[in-house]
Amino acid sequence: MAEHPLIKQLSVRSRISQEEQNALLQAVGGTREIAADEEFIREGSIPSESIFLLRGFAARYKNTPSGKRQIVALHIKGDFVDLHSFLLKKMDHGVFAMSACTIAWVPHDRLREITERFPHLTRQLWLSTLVDAAIHREWLVGLGRRSALQNLSHLLCELFVRLSTVDEVAGYTFRLPITQEELADARGMSIVHLNRSVQELRARGLITWRGDEVTINDWDRLADLAEFDPTYLNLDVKSR
Amino acid sequence: MAEHPLIKQLSVRSRISQEEQNALLQAVGGTREIAADEEFIREGSIPSESIFLLRGFAARYKNTPSGKRQIVALHIKGDFVDLHSFLLKKMDHGVFAMSACTIAWVPHDRLREITERFPHLTRQLWLSTLVDAAIHREWLVGLGRRSALQNLSHLLCELFVRLSTVDEVAGYTFRLPITQEELADARGMSIVHLNRSVQELRARGLITWRGDEVTINDWDRLADLAEFDPTYLNLDVKSR
């Protein structure tokens, strides 16, 4: 049970009945393979379906008129990447694949049907967008009030915890197919400074990072440095 | 019609039927006056009702263990300040009144009933949390990729537009009962630097700011400096 990545994700926070699971999975319109670096949702577009990830890493981002990029969210297997487009209509940002991805889409009119017929499931979908917002808030704290080093550490802690929930970690090691440039754009810093921060974490013995494999060598010290508190991820089953 | 601030806000994005309006307003449990600086939702608490503002300015914030504060959202008349607590359960941040406020609350079990019986209204409530998230994203861009001066300008533009939708502006003038310290915490900067940015905007003739009254003297230049694009506020009526 709960083999499907999307169901697995939702089940982290509330029990999803068999009927709801069926309704949701039957709403899926299809799947598609996406190459790394492909932008599969364009800023300014008005999608007629919402997309979730079956595999891979994706990022939501905004470009500024002056040519800078800020990544505003990172998504992993099982995440509903643009569920908000169902109601927001026009995309205020774009989404691209950081690694090769498999995506699945759910047409908006089927989502609407779900909201008409499955109130509890609707609340769970709503909840998943609320968790995205909670992550945004934590990132705001990071960008506004934490040092570059802390903020980078915080992201590594967050990714580790989130990847754990979808079984994408082995011990304290996980694949992170993300360039330092992308990481820098997620943390609102320059590549050079991000790189120096990575090396500082290495020098302190907190992480190992070779190729696209990251290992957290000392979780306690890393979480402490990052002031990481996973409350905002809402990772516990409650009746909602 | 649409006299109630909450209804007025929701009506900006989709038509709310009379029946829905009644359901929503009848769900209100009561109202209360809040003094400036009072924290009326505590971080870590598990509210049993959600609160919206009938009057005044409020802020959502997170404190870091090292004693810093980041304001993650600003709320005005008609905003549903912690609708997300309905599903998120535990507050990952606190909320305080920046000015004297009048609040109203809606018990969560009544919200749940609404989700069981009024799918369209549910979608509109969901949407209002999605707009909050869109604002978070724009703030992320500001904190990550814009200069202090741009970011301050951006906030002034945003507040002006949002206040317009609830008739709280007169021409290009509006009340802003917020200290510079609070503004600094919203922009992730120090008070001193925020103050210098305010003075820079004054020196450039873009704004006038005396006491708690702000006037935007040159909207075009201010919006241009801020790279302000109101798309993310989703201020147009659509069927959702």
Place this chain on the structure above:
DNA sequence: CGCACCTTTGACACTTGTCAAAACACGTGG
């Protein structure tokens, strides 16, 4: 009129960004 809170100023430190080049890694084709 005086107190408390807010705003403003100055001097200086420090984190982070920028520019430019070198080193490295990996996939491709010979």
Place this chain on the structure above:
DNA sequence: CCACGTGTTTTGACAAGTGTCAAAGGTGCG
């Protein structure tokens, strides 16, 4: 199996933006 090319990571030197500390001015309210 090695040379090559492209993209990524790493370095160094320096500039710029922003933070910190401390004190002086303002402003409004009791």
